[in-house]
Amino acid sequence: MADYDVFDLGDVRLQMGATLRDAKLAYKTYGTLDPDKGNAIVYPTWYSGHHVDNEWLIGEGMALDPARYFIIVPNMLGNGLSTSPSNAPPPYDRARFPRVTVYDNVETQHRLVTERFGIERLELVTGWSMGGGQSYQWAVSHPEMVRRILPFCGSARTSPHNIVFLEGVKSALTADAAFQEGWYERPPNKGLRAMARVYAGWGFSQAFYWQRMFESEMGYSSLEDFLVGFWEDLFLPRDANNLLTMLWTWQNGDIGRTPGFDGDTGRALRAITARAIVMPAEKDLYFPPEDNEWEVTHMPNAELRVIPGVWGHFAGGGLDDDQTDTRFIDETLKELLAQDV
Amino acid sequence: MADYDVFDLGDVRLQMGATLRDAKLAYKTYGTLDPDKGNAIVYPTWYSGHHVDNEWLIGEGMALDPARYFIIVPNMLGNGLSTSPSNAPPPYDRARFPRVTVYDNVETQHRLVTERFGIERLELVTGWSMGGGQSYQWAVSHPEMVRRILPFCGSARTSPHNIVFLEGVKSALTADAAFQEGWYERPPNKGLRAMARVYAGWGFSQAFYWQRMFESEMGYSSLEDFLVGFWEDLFLPRDANNLLTMLWTWQNGDIGRTPGFDGDTGRALRAITARAIVMPAEKDLYFPPEDNEWEVTHMPNAELRVIPGVWGHFAGGGLDDDQTDTRFIDETLKELLAQDV
Numbered sequence: 001m002a003d004y005d006v007f008d009l010g011d012v013r014l015q016m017g018a019t020l021r022d023a024k025l026a027y028k029t030y031g032t033l034d035p036d037k038g039n040a041i042v043y044p045t046w047y048s049g050h051h052v053d054n055e056w057l058i059g060e061g062m063a064l065d066p067a068r069y070f071i072i073v074p075n076m077l078g079n080g081l082s083t084s085p086s087n088a089p090p091p092y093d094r095a096r097f098p099r100v101t102v103y104d105n106v107e108t109q110h111r112l113v114t115e116r117f118g119i120e121r122l123e124l125v126t127g128w129s130m131g132g133g134q135s136y137q138w139a140v141s142h143p144e145m146v147r148r149i150l151p152f153c154g155s156a157r158t159s160p161h162n163i164v165f166l167e168g169v170k171s172a173l174t175a176d177a178a179f180q181e182g183w184y185e186r187p188p189n190k191g192l193r194a195m196a197r198v199y200a201g202w203g204f205s206q207a208f209y210w211q212r213m214f215e216s217e218m219g220y221s222s223l224e225d226f227l228v229g230f231w232e233d234l235f236l237p238r239d240a241n242n243l244l245t246m247l248w249t250w251q252n253g254d255i256g257r258t259p260g261f262d263g264d265t266g267r268a269l270r271a272i273t274a275r276a277i278v279m280p281a282e283k284d285l286y287f288p289p290e291d292n293e294w295e296v297t298h299m300p301n302a303e304l305r306v307i308p309g310v311w312g313h314f315a316g317g318g319l320d321d322d323q324t325d326t327r328f329i330d331e332t333l334k335e336l337l338a339q340d341v
Numbered sequence: 342m343a344d345y346d347v348f349d350l351g352d353v354r355l356q357m358g359a360t361l362r363d364a365k366l367a368y369k370t371y372g373t374l375d376p377d378k379g380n381a382i383v384y385p386t387w388y389s390g391h392h393v394d395n396e397w398l399i400g401e402g403m404a405l406d407p408a409r410y411f412i413i414v415p416n417m418l419g420n421g422l423s424t425s426p427s428n429a430p431p432p433y434d435r436a437r438f439p440r441v442t443v444y445d446n447v448e449t450q451h452r453l454v455t456e457r458f459g460i461e462r463l464e465l466v467t468g469w470s471m472g473g474g475q476s477y478q479w480a481v482s483h484p485e486m487v488r489r490i491l492p493f494c495g496s497a498r499t500s501p502h503n504i505v506f507l508e509g510v511k512s513a514l515t516a517d518a519a520f521q522e523g524w525y526e527r528p529p530n531k532g533l534r535a536m537a538r539v540y541a542g543w544g545f546s547q548a549f550y551w552q553r554m555f556e557s558e559m560g561y562s563s564l565e566d567f568l569v570g571f572w573e574d575l576f577l578p579r580d581a582n583n584l585l586t587m588l589w590t591w592q593n594g595d596i597g598r599t600p601g602f603d604g605d606t607g608r609a610l611r612a613i614t615a616r617a618i619v620m621p622a623e624k625d626l627y628f629p630p631e632d633n634e635w636e637v638t639h640m641p642n643a644e645l646r647v648i649p650g651v652w653g654h655f656a657g658g659g660l661d662d663d664q665t666d667t668r669f670i671d672e673t674l675k676e677l678l679a680q681d682v
Contacts (some may be wrong), residue, residue: 161546164542167541171536176516177518194516197512198539206502210631227505288547
């Protein structure tokens with residue numbers, strides 16, 4: 001039995017023009033919606049992640065406490081649970097799955113929140129990485145609904161360098177002849193493993209590797225053990241077309257492309273009325289703090305708060321055994337939720 | 342007609358055990374050796390580079406002035422000019438080419454310098470990237486010969502993170518079925534292009550991409566134009582086995598593995614008596630300044646000098662049209678060469 005619910009979206013007209021017919025949004029909720037519907041939080045997933053991968057930041061006594069808040073975790077389109085290349089019926093299946101934008105993702109989530117639950121205001125939208133990108137998008141697409149956002153290790157617009165990093169990931173995956181331009185019958189395992197190794201250098205900082213924290217903090221027995229046991233294990237079970245769908249979504253992330261903003265990211269940032277704490281990680285290699293600094297200068301009600309330390313992008317992944325980064329994020333979430341807005 | 346000379350090495354016993362028979366060292370010299378043989382400089386090549394790719398730092402009025410110095414640029418084993426998978430006779434050809442260490446490279450260069458030229462002292466060993474690694478190795482292998490070293494954007498030991506970055510590069514290249522485990526008859530172009538795209542994110546800094554300097558400083562017409570016109574163009578003409586040979590050399594670079602040092606990199610660093618200026622680039626993503634800082638604390642006669650700016654690793658590549666980085670490197674070389682040692 002699935003541990004999540006499904007919202008039938010029907011036919012979804014996507015921003016790039018295709019119509020995703022009979023689309024589904026997989027989601028899970030934590031806690032109970034107050035009678036006045038005033039305690040809802042949306043917490044979208046990240047690249048390749050499922051709702052369960054968000055659960056480390058939800059719990060009793062934490063900011064995202066199900067005893068207090070009604071927390072909705074919607075799965076991104078393309079992640080294998082919501083409508084994706086791997087589960088869509090023909091003709092929009094597999095390699096033919098249409099291009100989905102961050103804007104599209106938020107529109108489907110908005111329908112879930114409003115149509116299924118009748119929620120009119122969100123206390124918070126937060127998320128890691130691409131989940132952070134969706135947080136900005138919520139604040140731009142539905143400013144009247146969103147009180148606060150806390151994107152961590154994400155950005156409002158995917159930077160040129162981040163696009164290039166993803167080009168490397170994509171090229172490694174698709175270099176495998178077994179990928180067959182997306183029409184594989186068996187997984188392109190060589191490409192998936194290659195992709196994992198490309199990703200490995202980006203996910204954690206140089207200092208994390210220098211200090212061999214994959215051994216001391218994560219318990220892997222060697223560098224190679226970490227590459228296989230963590231990285232290959234992360235991507236090998238995923239569907240290649242799903243990964244490429246989400247990768248396209250990521251590469252093309254830009255709140256400036258929200259209808260009405262004409263590609264002007266600065267104007268979209270200035271339109272964010274939600275109270276925001278924008279939280280990069282100090283040594284994140286593909287969402288460097290500088291990019292968020294630039295964003296915050298354009299956001300009328302935002303503050304930058306850098307997660308210190310050497311974990312790099314995965315500071316936001318909830319992997320640190322000693323919980324230093326988790327506590328930092330959780331305490332900042334508590335602070336933001338306590339602010340009257 | 343070739344624009345370089347060849348030194349016949351005969352049979353070379355490599356550090357890892359194989360014997361490279363009838364080996365050749367391709368090199369080029371610039372300037373004239375003084376009668377007292379006191380004006381020699383060694384300037385080794387970098388990953389995939391040939392001697393011509395070093396010439397931007399050699400010239401009249403520059404530190405490496407052929408009117409004053411006798412500059413020897415030896416091509417690394419595996420680079421396609423010196424003995425390499427692409428030109429070695431069977432049975433050690435192509436995918437069967439033996440593993441070559443940085444130590445091996447320096448030993449062959451030492452033979453060139455002493456046997457062909459009768460040189461006993463080197464005024465300087467300098468180089469970019471893997472050329473920097475060879476500079477440290479010279480100072481450890483032959484401390485009595487080397488007065489000064491100036492490694493730029495390199496390291497004495499390849500860091501774990503750098504190893505992982507190269508794992509990504511290697512995985513992308515070898516994911517291409519056309520690679521055929523190294524026994525290709527036609528180049529694995531898809532893998533070479535994938536490797537180039539992986540490399541692209543590492544070679545220049547996030548800020549370089551953010552500022553779109555591939556357009557403003559380098560004249561490419563778009564991000565994609567830069568990926569194809571610069572990066573794919575850089576690796577597509579190279580032989581895949583050659584690239585993998587040099588990659589293995591790089592991944593296994595460690596002056597601590599010099600015979601007599603028993604893997605102790607710190608002890609090898611402390612044994613460097615040459616006057617050294619160690620010069621990382623501020624935003625180098627795979628040779629970050631921190632790694633060189635650690636080295637300099639162990640080196641008895643060394644100073645750290647960081648190349649400022651956003652070019653990242655390619656600050657040492659001589660590509661900046663306005664010559665800012667080139668001037669910085671050149672002036673530091675002049676300063677070091679002017680020091681009595």
